[in-house]
Amino acid sequence: MRRFALVMLAAAPLAACGGGGAAPTNTAEASNAGDTVARITAMNEGERNAVLFRAIRDAQRDCQRVERSTAAPAVGGKPAWVATCDDNSHWLVAIGNDGIAAVAPVAPS
Template sequence: MPHRALLALAAFLPLAACGGAGSDAANNAAAAEDTQGNAIARIGTLNEGERNAVLFRAIRDANRDCQGVIRSAASDPVQGKPAWIATCDNGGEWLVAIGADGTALVTNGLPS
């Protein structure tokens, strides 16, 4: 059964994308962009480690069992939303679809 989790992408992505460096004004501007539906574009600019951290947060926010995401790969879209398969350190795999507003759909129903 899928579970939806609202991610704190507006706060997390600006830090992940720029490593926490930069002025407060620049970080606030980036956060404002994310709250206006730019979450997908921001995730697309992340390297795999940063993307894994975002997917980990979505999985944990959905109360799924995962202590860390060790790899992720793009998947077919789910309900028109970009999706990734995240593999956790315990071997579990989760399909995470993220909407433009930062809302994540987390399910263990992997595509065939």
């Protein structure tokens, strides 16, 4: 479920920019498979925050909004970011090219 949500969320900003055509529904995952990390890395901070928010919420963690995010050292070879939520909680989110996210709390530095 997380994989589908992240892929669809990553595709949402692109779909919103399109003309009048509808975004494909069944091909989004197949067309984005394997390049999830590159797409997230290329996003501006607001878009990336939305993806990280979705990962945090899918992990059933408390967060109403991601205020900021910064790159963190890779975890298990997967790129990672530290997301700071509106309640000042901090979450480490590592995302693989398969779109699956690992979320863990981190102490603020």
